[in-house]
Amino acid sequence: MPQADLESRLRSRGLVFGAGRFSVRLISRLESVAQGISLVYGDYETVDSDFADFTVRVRRAGGLHRIVRPQAEFSLDGAKPFSPLPLAHAFPLLEWGLNWCVSNHCHQYxxxxxxxxxxxxxxxxxxxxxxxxxxxxxxxxxxxxxxxxxxxxxxxxxxxxxxxxxxxxPVSLKNESIDIVRRELPGAVLSPPVTDTLKGTVSHLQxxxxxxxxxxxxxxxxxxxxxxxxxxxxxxxxxxxxxxxxxxxxxxxxxxxxxxxxxxxxxxxxxxxxxxxxxxxxxxxxxxxxxxxxxxxx
Amino acid sequence: MTAPLDALRFPLRSVLLNPAVVTDFDLARWDLLLQQARGAGLLARVAALLEEGGLGERVPEAMRWHLDSALVVYRAHCEDIRLEVGHIARALQSIGVRPVLLKGAAYLAAGDRARLGRLFSDVDIFVPRERIETVEQVLRWQGWSGEELSAYDQAYYRRWMHEIPPLMHGGRGIALDVHHNLLPLTSRLRLDAAALAAAVVPSEIPGVDTLAPADRVLHSAAHLLLEGEFDNAFRDLSDLYLMITDMRAADPGFEELLVARAEQLGLGRILYYAMRYLALLLDLELSAPAAARLAASAPVAPLRWLMDQLFPSALLPVGVTGAGGWPALARFALYLRSHYLKMPVPLLLRHLWHKAVITPFEYREGDPA
The missing domain is CATH 3.90.228.20 (Phosphoenolpyruvate Carboxykinase; domain 3)
Structure with a gap:
């Protein structure tokens, strides 16, 4: 899907894609999220379906943080399982949010x-x-x-x-493991490393x-x-x-x-x-x- | 007000009123139902209603596991609560106190339809005020304990509120709220705890009682309309809907009994508002004689107009109304109202002053001196 289409879907009704075995409808106006998606979810199918297992949003948090030290927050149908994080952490936040969706809602396993x-x-x-x-x-x-x-x-x-x-x-890599993977897997596609997260530096591998x-x-x-x-x-x-x-x-x-x-x-x-x-x-x-x-x- | 109630935009409401509507749902409707039900904390309820209605076959493949998963959580929750309530009953048996369950745990123990798919994080019990100290002591001996509170917070609970600070049992993680009345001692509305206690009925769990059916409805309504927190308001409205429709089906005289009991306890106005918004939002109408009698508890027209601007927006799920705009203002206005009703103004000002200015600087157990 061309980048422009992907971004316009993310901004409007949401982009529905198969994230692993689940379908996710993602709504986000954040550029780093669109970039991360097109990079490490490149091989995933976008679905033209009216149904998604998880409708999630990653957006700028409101209030004072709109202006000072902007933050991103993740939500599933209005529920916000995590405190907002710095805006630059938006893509890892999405990944952690999707893990939370699975670990908290999929009790068929x-x-x-x-x-x-x-x-x-x-x-x-x-x-x-x-x-x-x-x-x-x-x-x-x-x-x-x-x-x-x-x-x-x-x-x-x-x-x-x-x-x-x-x-x-995408496989979540932290700190030294990012360098190891870069060294050992020269052709690997990684999302831009995000520094100073709760887990240190984080990058996701396609x-x-x-x-x-x-x-x-x-x-x-x-x-x-x-x-x-x-x-x-x-x-x-x-x-x-x-x-x-x-x-x-x-x-x-x-x-x-x-x-x-x-x-x-x-x-x-x-x-x-x-x-x-x-x-x-x-x-x-x-x-x-x-x-x-x-x-x-x- | 009619727009948000549109069946196409609000499938959750349609399903709560008549689960069989799902037979006409397309995939987009199921998708919206999933979002709204999960957002309102009602996914397990939707699952339980569809199961009860024998509608499992109508659920599309994509949706099925969501409902099954919600039911797995719900069933585990029921089991945990039954065990916890058993522990509480045994702890209090030694001092001859039969606890009265309130809210979620009561719906479960009484077998109310409001138990269906209902999840909650704490067990609430009601005990006689004169036994409250012994009850707390015995619970502490048996392994329950509370968070360390500041002296001010301790006093807040013990002098002004209708409950002691929340307790939790060591390894189990379910909070226990012990009440000696159903409304704060400082509240503008006074409840006769003895009248409630005199009418309690045995529950399905040995050793514990629940309030009488009409009193369970009134407590739920008072909680919904006075608490000032609307995160779960639509779920609580659905509880009331299920309780009232079920109780009046079992007892044709229930509606009039409910109105009479509300008047007796001084909760006529609360019931009036509850029925008004149940009618507006969930099509639940009282029979003509009961409605006529309840009309005597109506507020003056301008006040009713004001509440009509606030409550419907606040009671609908955020997923339907949107998080900002008028509904957010309405929720905030009703939050202020709840504090105004909870305490006299001078006390309220003192409380807010303390919370805003003193608490941030207060010494707490464990802080460096």
Missing amino acids: LIVHAAVVEKHGRALILPGAPGSGKSTLCALLTGRGGWRLLSDELTLIDPVNGSVHANPR PAADSVSRAHEPAAPALVVFPRFTDGSSAELLPLPKGEAFIRMADNAFNYSILGLAGFRALAALLDQSDCYEYPNGGDVQHALATMDALVAP
Whole structure:
């Protein structure tokens, strides 16, 4: 879609596009938002539909901040889950807002805070605290390792059979990982880095077109690997008992208590089909790619 | 006023009045319904009404998971509230106090239709004023605690309000508001707490009561029209609609009983306004005899005119009226009115002075000295 069309849609009735598996109607007059969308959502389909799963707005906050230190705010049907942020943070704010839409409204899945990728039909789930390196790992596996991106942030688990649903959206990169990705993936398309956000410097990486077009193709669970950042060198995988993996994943789930028994069963079904490990991640890219590849070697 | 109520522009209203209208909805109408229902906190209610009406088959594929997901949250919420209410009842059993549930928790425990798809973040209970200190003490022994408040805020609650500062139980995260009356002690409207307490009825949850059906309606109306906060006003209006239509279907004499009870409790004017705006916005009319009797509680014409300029705009969802313009002014005017009704003017001025000027400089527990 030509840039002018995109901007005029964003400004008027909204641009409806498939953001991962969900359709989003975005209304925004902010230039940085239009720019971010056309850059990292380049391969996403715009939809000519009357229906959108989430109608969201990113706009300048009102009041005094209209003049002094302008701010951007995100809203879904009038609800504002975050405090306004500086105007320059508008595009990352949209991405965080879309994550919030999923984690707060999609209780047809058990939602775990984890990256998930797939190769040879086998899903690899990477739960991990911020700073454990899961996003970088996810970017490298999908950008260079031939893995398909399902999600860099929210793993959607089917409560009926434990399979993993895809929601491929731009991968959120922070601080050093932006440089690593630039170095390791020379052709990668990244949104302009935004400095001084709550998470430091943030940039979003456009996912591979193949991942985007397979947004409605689920993957069978096979592997759960908890990356753990270490100052030393990357080491071999450590097997993790399933009971411990269960508790750690339940702790990382957004809606485990809402789903109750269904959430327990979803996680049990997933772990029944998965091998679980911990990965002491020292940042060695080759080591990481080889280790994860060995797990799914045919 | 008629324009915003247009069925094409306001599908949420149409569905609340008659869920079967969805059979004629095109995808654009479903889209608007989703936006409006989510914005007004009524998505789970829409889902529950469609389910109750056997209309699940009519829901297009794209919309279905939104409704199912809202119902998952609603059912988990009901379960959490039932457990929490059980804990509260057991804690108070030791001192022989049967708590009376109010608002959302009461709708659930009484089985009112207003329970359908209703989410809320705190449980409100009503206990006799003379037992309030013991109640608070027992709750604290059993693991509930409150946020540290400044001395002024403590006094604000304890001397002037109708409730003690909110409590919360350690690991559970549901706030508990303990009331000894339904309106602030300083309010221009006085409520006879003993008359309310004398009429309570057992609920479906063992060990707890709710207000009598008519009193539940009146409390809901008073809350909606006096509180001065309109974030959930349309949802609360929908609660009243569901309660009244259901209660009068169960008891043909309900409407007249409701009007008589309102007069007895000094809430005739409140009920008058509530019915006026239920008729205007949700087509809910009282029968002629009940309406005629309630007309005696009407305000003078200029005051009624003024309220007619304010309430309808304030009660409709922001997603329908828009966030700015006249509706925003109307909400602000009614917010001021609510404070005026809550306290006598000198006390109100003192309160505002304290909040604006003193509080920012007040020493708080945990601040560096």
